[in-house]
Amino acid sequence: MLRPRNRAHPYLMLAPTLVLLVVFFILPLGVAGYRSAFSWDLLTPPRYVGASNYTRLFASGELLRTLGTTLTFSLVVVIGSMLLGLLLAMAVNRPGKFVGFIRASVFSAYVVSWVSVALLWMWLLDANAGVVGRMFARLGIGESGLLAGPSTALYALAGVTVWKITGYSMVIFLAGLQDIPGEMYEAAALDGAGSWGRFWNVTWPLLRPTTAFVGTSSLIISFQAFDVVRVMTQGGPAGSTSVFVYAIYEHVFLNFRLGRASAMVIVFFCLLMMLTLLQLWAWRLGQRGFRER
Amino acid sequence: MxxxxxxxxxxxxxxxxxxxxxxxxxxxxxxxxxxxxxxxxxxxxxxxxxxxxxxxxxxxxxxxYRSVFQAIPIGRYLLNSTVMALLIAAIQIGLALPAGYALAKLRFVGRPMAFVTVMACLLIPAQVTFVPVFLMLAKVGLVNTMTALVLPFGASALGTFMVRQALLYVPDELIEAARMDGASELTIIYRLLGPMLVPTLVSLFLLSFVFHWNDYFWPLVMTTDETVRTMPLAVALLREQGTGVRWHIVMAGNVILSAPALAVFALAQKHLLRAVAARR
Structure with missing residues (x-):
């Protein structure tokens, strides 16, 4: 740690960053909190309504419905991408060009934009022009299109999201697997453990911090889903895919209900904070596990 | 046997x-x-x-492809996307270096407070800030400008944190020696420490460039016409245009949209994978 040459230096160095962060992140959050106490449609002046934006959100059932949709979506995404990511990470955890190619192909979906992925899968899932959509239709699922059915659309979106982010969880799991010292496996093998035994007694317990981290970060990613919904279903059919961020967007740009939208923003932020604390705990778990080794 | x-x-x-x-x-x-x-x-x-x-x-x-070029000014959108993503990444690097340096190396009153402020911003996504920011920028007439797309992301909390972490491993003596040689603080930050931090800065650049090139949400919210519209928006609009879905045209647009991201991935695969894995 050094003494600054001039007492003003550190403040000058931090000023641009701090000003931008405060103006574009912290202040807007405060403004959203303030606006959530008003009823405002952009045309007439805002009217103070106290907590009624929140109570209405709750009483109208919108909050619980949106939360239910978001949680269902997240659950499918988190479980699907973690399971696939872990299986793939274990399968490609060896050197070689072939597995390197497999790794790169799965991860490439994470690098491509959500819009690209959404448009591509919209076509593939189309009931008439899409290969995958036709296959499902032949099985008797979603004959008029998976995205057109209120009972299937959300799961179709979740499936597409799993396809997009499995590469991410695979990469993180892979890094976690490579942190496990080889001697642990040798010791387990000497004890006569088969491949199942080695998985349950070595891999799984030592991978727990990584699993917790991947779980919470894919939960956060899926909680913030917007692009796939906006491009593929616009919240429909019959509101069945209206997840949190999309519902906020709709309140602002389609219904012009800014107070209600701000209340939703605040609720959304609180939920996200809780998830982030969970992630921090998972990260701590990882650090501690690392020190213990 | x-x-x-x-x-x-x-x-x-x-x-x-x-x-x-x-x-x-x-x-x-x-x-x-x-x-x-x-x-x-x-x-x-x-x-x-x-x-x-x-x-x-x-x-x-x-x-x-010909239809894509006829339907929308794709050259302009490509340029908009490129300029936006490059500007954001460049400004983030330019600002993260001095901020990270102050946080990692200098002793001053309020340092913990400044660090907490930066870290707190890691928790606030654009989906939470867009309503007030949109209204604020609309009030000063900045909607539909490059400023509205770039300025809100000029400072990167993640980037500042990455630079600060990397600088913790640089010995103080090195900076003291440079000061003794008469180097100014700006010279130390950009000429001495910048080159030493190239791996971190490349990670930051890749994460930032790919994220903002692909970003759909912010340009969607901050633009209402084609002046600064970016590629993801334009290609998504391609599907909404015309009667009936013309998948061949949408896919041609999609090829143009995804090719740069895939090219960056192909060129910097190892680095990008490391950058993503390092964030855990």
């Missing part, structure tokens, strides 16, 4: 080949859609009407 071990090696070979076949199927699930997209972009409307599911076009036609 010999027979037993032979059987074991045969069964392990069978297992290895089964695994490889499964992995090949995995590659097909992830790469197949791209191949399908590229092939689809060479089709014509009559291909789609006659045999929508045929893998190959009846003949490779560039008509869909």
């Amino acid at each position: 010999a027979v037993g071990s032979e059987a074991a090696s045969v069964s392990s070979a069978v297992r290895r080949w089964t695994l490889n076949l499964v992995l090949l199927a995995v590659a097909l699930v992830w790469l197949g859609p791209y191949v399908w997209m590229v092939l689809g972009s060479f089709k014509t409307l009559s291909d789609f009407l006659q045999a929508p599911l045929a893998p190959l076009p009846s003949s490779f036609q560039l008509g869909a």
Whole structure:
């Protein structure tokens, strides 16, 4: 740690960053909190309504419905991408060009934009022009299109999201697997453990911090889903895919209900904070596990 | 014994080949859609009407690409996206260096407070801030400008944190020596420490560039006309235009949209994978 040459230096160095962060992140959050106490449609002046934006959100059932949709979506995404990511990470955890190619192909979906992925899968899932959509239709699922059915659309979106982010969880799991010292496996093998035994007694317990981290970060990613919904279903059919961020967007740009939208923003932020604390705990778990080794 | 071990090696070979076949199927699930997209972009409307599911076009036609160029000013959107993503990444690096330096190396009143402020911003996504920011920028007439797309992301909490972490490993003596030689603080930050932090800065650049090139949410919210509209928005609009969905045209646009991101990935694969894995 050094003494600054001039007492003003550190403040000058931090000023641009701090000003931008405060103006574009912290202040807007405060403004959203303030606006959530008003009823405002952009045309007439805002009217103070106290907590009624929140109570209405709750009483109208919108909050619980949106939360239910978001949680269902997240659950499918988190479980699907973690399971696939872990299986793939274990399968490609060896050197070689072939597995390197497999790794790169799965991860490439994470690098491509959500819009690209959404448009591509919209076509593939189309009931008439899409290969995958036709296959499902032949099985008797979603004959008029998976995205057109209120009972299937959300799961179709979740499936597409799993396809997009499995590469991410695979990469993180892979890094976690490579942190496990080889001697642990040798010791387990000497004890006569088969491949199942080695998985349950070595891999799984030592991978727990990584699993917790991947779980919470894919939960956060899926909680913030917007692009796939906006491009593929616009919240429909019959509101069945209206997840949190999309519902906020709709309140602002389609219904012009800014107070209600701000209340939703605040609720959304609180939920996200809780998830982030969970992630921090998972990260701590990882650090501690690392020190213990 | 010999027979037993032979059987074991045969069964392990069978297992290895089964695994490889499964992995090949995995590659097909992830790469197949791209191949399908590229092939689809060479089709014509009559291909789609006659045999929508045929893998190959009846003949490779560039008509869909021509239609994309006629339907939308794609050159402008490509330029907008490139300028936006490059500007954001450059400003983030330019600002993260001095901020990270102050946080990692200088003793001053309020340092913990400044650090907490930066870290707190890691928790606030654009989905939470867009309503007030949109209204604020609308009030000063900045909607539909490059400023509205770039300025809110000029400071990166993640970038500042990455630079600060990397600088913790740089010995103080090095900076003291440079000061003794008469180097100014700016020289120390940009000329001495900048080059030492190239791996961190490359990670930051890649994460930032790919994220903002791909970003749909912010440009969607901050633009209402085509002046500064970016690629993801334009290609998504391509589907909403016209009567009936013309998948060959949408896929041609999609090829143009995803090619740069995939090219960056192909060129900097190792680095990008490391940058993502390092964030855990």
